[in-house]
Amino acid sequence: MAAILDAQGLNKCFGAVTAAQGVTAAIERDSVVGLIGTNGAGKTTFINMITGYLKPDSGSIRYEGRDITALAPRQIARLGICRSFQIPQLYSSLSVYENMLMALGIMLHNAGRGGFFSSGRPGVPGHDAPAEEAADRILGRFGLSGYRDRNAQVLPGGVRKLLDIALTMAAKPRVLLLDEPTSGVSAEEKFGIMELIIQAVKAEGATVIFVEHDMEVVSRFAQRVLAFYDGRIIADAPPETVLRDAEVRRYVVGTVGRSTRA
Amino acid sequence: MTRDRTPLLLAAILAAVVAGGLALPQWALFILTVACAQGLVVLGLMLLLRAGLVSFGQALYYCIGAYTAGGLARAFKIGDIFVQMFAGSALAALVALVLGFLLARYRGIFFGLLSLALSMILYGLIVKSEALGSTDGFNLLPSTLFGVRPSAAWVRYAVAVAAACVALGAAFLIHRFLNTPLGRLGPAIKDNEIRVEYMGASVRYAIHVNYVIAAALAGAGGALAASTVGHIDPEMAYWTTSGEFVFIAILAGTGSVIAPFLGALIFGAIHTIAYDVSPNTWQLSMGAALLLAIVFLPEGLWSLFVRRKAA
DSSP states (O other), rough: OOOOEEEEEEEETTTEEEEEEEEEEETTTTTTEEEEEEEESHHHHHHHTTTTOOOOOEEEEEEEEOOOOTOHHHHHHHHTTTEESHHHHOTTTTTTHHHHHHHHHHHHHTTOSOTTTTOOOEETTTEEEEHHHHHHHHHHHHHHHTGGTTTTTOOOHHHHHHHHHHHHHHOOOOOEEEEEEEEETTTHHHHHHHHHHHHHHHHHHEEEEEOSOOHHHHHHHHHHEEEETTHHHHHHHHHHTTTTTHHIIIIIIOOOGGOOOO | OOOOOOOOOHHHHHHHHHHHHSSSHHHHHHHHHHHHHHHHHHHHHHHHHHOOOOOOOOOOHHHHHHHHHHEEEEEEOOHHHHHHHHHHHHHHHEEEEEHHHHHHOOOOOHHHHHHHHHHHHHHHHHHHHTTTTGGGEEEEEOOTTBBBOHHHHHHHHHHHHHHHHHHHHHHHHHHHHHSSSSHHHHHHHHHHHHHHHHHTHHHHHHHHHEEEEHHHHHHHHHHHHHHHSSEEGGGGGSHHHHHHHHHHHHHSSSSSSSSHHHHHHHHHHHHHHHHHOOOOOOOHHHHHHHHHHHOOOOOTTGGGOOOOOOO
């Protein structure tokens, strides 16, 4: 499989703290990659560098052969690299439905459709339907229809998380980066959410990179795992191999054997 | 999906002005015209408010519009109200296009104070300029419409109808803009800029566009006010003028493109009555009115017309 995303020798320091040193990883097309590591190991920094929020001090990131290191987040998003957030980033004064319309509206805007002089209800690129219909369809797929007219501010934690991910998926990303998709979600809901995401991704054909602390989730869903420690990648292999790695067990998973179940 | 009734409502209001205006006394027509002028400015302010930006400097563009109208009248003997409004609007938009590159970077109090500072710079420049009449300002020629000067008995009515046409036409265009993906972004920007950027839209661009549109509206409003009042002075750029626009915007609410005009009309009415009843304490009455509006109608007057949505 060909690499869709290629990070080469990424370095990033915040004062005395090194958040990334020589991070190199090529992500294959349509793969599902889990990022593990303790807090401060550099997982989110890696995602932030790919999505343009942080610029690496040195190194480069290529997407389908194109250098995207210097691009702004919105330019990277337009190329098809989209992310969700550890703390859901919603439009809190709007309803769930309006949140979704906003996401689809931005797609229309970027495609130059639905402008001031256009008439009718243009189809959202990739959805083949007007925004109103597409919004309902996506909410349905993510099991959010019951919350359609609720204000985003008053949603339960798991639903907020799901909406955050649904907004990201609405953009039809080619590469989907999920920052702790199951954090703040009850243990029962975790697998359900991941199942939903992976199913949707399989249907669309996208590459997934997700940060996760729950090793059961990682070993169930990831095809490949990058283990971060102190700003470096200390292991890069399928989950069963990585979770048995001595260094990973010492620095990331802890010594408890439970987490090595594949 | 509910049908969009705003265009119909705008047409009905215009018809009411055309028909009802015949029965109104001169002073009421004057208040109506000034309300159209102020409503145009507030309509632009509403665009910015939707995106979470409070401009304390819309008087800058109001004044630019007014002095453009004055300049046209003085230098070229052009008294046509439509030409004046178009020129005032265009010049204001041009200035906003340039200043927008700076202002679109700022939010919150920084945006508010920077916009205020810019309007005060214009105020200072005009006050120091003898050619522009300094603190006294200067008078304008009586308005003409398409080159025709209405008789004294009809001029107030004709200008009021022209003003209503422009104001409601602008409201219709803004209503349309607010239904485009770019126009809809306002509340999203107010709520969460990070999400907007990560969905692939440029917040700065959206704010810049809103800022230029707001300036164009304020420029047209300024030219209309200048032509209606027949006199312009640097007070039009003073921060209290901007404050009045913010006052009306809060009073009106951001619920509809009609709200700014309703707000301006009620503001004009309260102002006139309060001044008539007690010339020395009219500000007190205005302040009390605003307080009541904030306490009982936090979403503005327009919330009276919106059916309560189920929570």
